[in-house]
Amino acid sequence: MRLAIERVAGRRPWPPRCSEFTERFWRALAEGRLTTTRCAACARLAFPPRPFCPHCWHRSVEWVELRPGGTVYSSTVVHAAPAVFAHEAPYRVGIVDLDDGLRIATRLLGVAEGFAVGARAELVVLAYDDGPLFAARVRG
Amino acid sequence: MTGVALVGAAAVPCGRIQRPREAPLQALEHETLAGCVLAAMADAGLPKESIGALVFTHPRPYTPQRYFGTFMANWLRVATSGVLVEVLGDGMTGGLAFDAAAEAIASGRAEVALALGANFETATPSPEHMNLIMRATGDLDFHVPFGFTPLSWYAMDAVRYMHEHGVAREALATVAVKNRRHASLNPLAQYRRPVTLEEVLAQRPIVEPLGLYEVAPMSDGAACLVLAREEVARSLGRPYARVRGRGFYHEGAHQISEVPNDMIAFDAAARAGRAAFAAAGIGPQDVDLAELYAPATIVEVLVSEALGFAPRGRGAHAAAAGETALGGRIPINTSGGLLSRGHPPYISPLYAFVELAEQLRQRAGERQVAGAEIGVAACELGNYNAALVHVLEARA
Ligand SMILES: [Zn+2]
Numbered sequence: 001m002r003l004a005i006e007r008v009a010g011r012r013p014w015p016p017r018c019s020e021f022t023e024r025f026w027r028a029l030a031e032g033r034l035t036t037t038r039c040a041a042c043a044r045l046a047f048p049p050r051p052f053c054p055h056c057w058h059r060s061v062e063w064v065e066l067r068p069g070g071t072v073y074s075s076t077v078v079h080a081a082p083a084v085f086a087h088e089a090p091y092r093v094g095i096v097d098l099d100d101g102l103r104i105a106t107r108l109l110g111v112a113e114g115f116a117v118g119a120r121a122e123l124v125v126l127a128y129d130d131g132p133l134f135a136a137r138v139r140g
Numbered sequence: 141m142t143g144v145a146l147v148g149a150a151a152v153p154c155g156r157i158q159r160p161r162e163a164p165l166q167a168l169e170h171e172t173l174a175g176c177v178l179a180a181m182a183d184a185g186l187p188k189e190s191i192g193a194l195v196f197t198h199p200r201p202y203t204p205q206r207y208f209g210t211f212m213a214n215w216l217r218v219a220t221s222g223v224l225v226e227v228l229g230d231g232m233t234g235g236l237a238f239d240a241a242a243e244a245i246a247s248g249r250a251e252v253a254l255a256l257g258a259n260f261e262t263a264t265p266s267p268e269h270m271n272l273i274m275r276a277t278g279d280l281d282f283h284v285p286f287g288f289t290p291l292s293w294y295a296m297d298a299v300r301y302m303h304e305h306g307v308a309r310e311a312l313a314t315v316a317v318k319n320r321r322h323a324s325l326n327p328l329a330q331y332r333r334p335v336t337l338e339e340v341l342a343q344r345p346i347v348e349p350l351g352l353y354e355v356a357p358m359s360d361g362a363a364c365l366v367l368a369r370e371e372v373a374r375s376l377g378r379p380y381a382r383v384r385g386r387g388f389y390h391e392g393a394h395q396i397s398e399v400p401n402d403m404i405a406f407d408a409a410a411r412a413g414r415a416a417f418a419a420a421g422i423g424p425q426d427v428d429l430a431e432l433y434a435p436a437t438i439v440e441v442l443v444s445e446a447l448g449f450a451p452r453g454r455g456a457h458a459a460a461a462g463e464t465a466l467g468g469r470i471p472i473n474t475s476g477g478l479l480s481r482g483h484p485p486y487i488s489p490l491y492a493f494v495e496l497a498e499q500l501r502q503r504a505g506e507r508q509v510a511g512a513e514i515g516v517a518a519c520e521l522g523n524y525n526a527a528l529v530h531v532l533e534a535r536a
Binding site: 012013014015016017022045046047048073074075076077078079080081082083084085086088090091093094095097101102103104105106107115117118133135 | 266267268270271274278279280281282283284285286287288289291292295296297298299300303344345346347348349395396397398399400401403
């Protein structure tokens with residue numbers, strides 16, 4: 001269930017904010033675990049994690065660990081990038097449907113050409129100097 | 141929304157109006173917009189004293205003047221007893237301004253209402269501008285850190301569409317050629333030189349598979365619409381356009397949600413369209429022309445399908461076959477659309493209504509859709525997570 005951790009030199013171009021609630025997500029991610037919240041009442045997952053269930057608004061949720069596997073739904077290569085990402089351009093981003101039933105959007109790695117629609121992918125941790133991000137690595 | 145009429149419209153050509161911050165002479169939003177207001181009211185044939193409501197599009201952050209609406213009311217010296225408000229809803233902003241002005245009339249709070257605004261942004265270099273707008277089209281902490289841009293979501297629509305329907309990029313790109321041809325006939329358009337499919341395909345990539353001509357440019361602009369109670373419109377003795385239907389839907393999702401769906405169904409547009417058509421008592425086959433908010437070729441294709449102008453998966457082929465061109469079965473974006481008329485985002489939907497006002501009053505010149513009676517305007521939020529659709533009808 002652990003995600004592979006890949007070292008990346010430098011700082012995250014746009015570091016996500018951390019709250020008392022989401023700190024737990026980012027700490028687990030740094031250790032290679034992708035987590036989110038599941039509703040104690042309707043059992044549905046939410047992503048990003050929330051202190052309540054967005055589906056039924058029940059206030060009681062539990063943290064669960066997600067499997068890293070998924071399928072690429074779509075992707076693109078960004079050439080015209082915002083200034084903070086310009087040094088990384090062109091880069092590939094995509095939408096991945098996780099095997100646990102969640103759709104996420106993230107950086108896509110390991111695609112040489114084409115758009116990899118329908119390809120299997122695994123989430124990995126990108127360990128930057130200042131903290132973690134996650135990404136999806138397409139199996140070559 | 142019965143009894144509301146669009147009786148006047150004016151806009152400046154889209155393009156580069158704003159000047160660099162260090163330039164000794166600046167182009168000012170209120171000066172440009174005031175010209176539109178006077179022209180639109182003259183077009184309507186209404187006196188300034190008739191105005192009961194002012195609904196402004198919120199200006200871009202690059203407009204230094206804050207509280208722009210009340211500032212503008214002073215500049216124009218217009219007092220209002222209905223409402224004065226600035227509305228904001230990303231790309232839907234101009235549509236919401238029209239909607240709120242129509243509401244002010246439908247509710248009886250005003251006899252005449254203006255929907256108006258200026259959107260200046262071109263003095264900011266694109267990469268800097270994108271630092272701002274990337275924060276509008278995703279979760280700041282769970283999407284933005286990966287480098288998504290507003291256009292990247294549409295590019296992923298294109299990739300998914302090409303995958304599901306076996307459509308080539310070339311078919312999507314014909315939308316850009318068609319819109320440029322339309323824009324060549326529109327004095328308000330930013331890019332009027334016709335282009336070939338080869339030229340479109342040869343542009344530098346922006347978000348693959350979309351190149352420079354397949355996405356909307358940065359633009360400045362200003363526009364003013366005059367809406368009135370239909371009795372007022374009738375008393376003026378000139379052609380006008382009546383609001384015949386309206387639909388709105390927001391999915392409760394911001395760009396995407398974690399619940400997998402059919403992303404390219406543009407469900408909000410389909411629902412808003414059905415609501416607008418039902419209110420108007422018509423179907424998509426009754427529409428003579430449509431002005432669709434589409435910052436990329438693929439978006440025009442997907443909205444045209446969601447609104448029922450083409451079957452699912454056939455929108456790109458319909459465009460390639462000329463069905464959505466002037467003279468075709470259902471002309472779409474006769475103004476040139478966002479791609480070629482230009483895209484000052486907060487007021488792009490105002491320009492859509494300017495085009496409908498021209499077409500439905502049979503004065504669009506060379507790009508007139510012969511005998512145009514029913515026009516549709518649609519605009520959006522996010523990746524068409526929300527849609528606002530209006531059906532307008534010509535009245536002579
Ligand atoms: Zn629940």
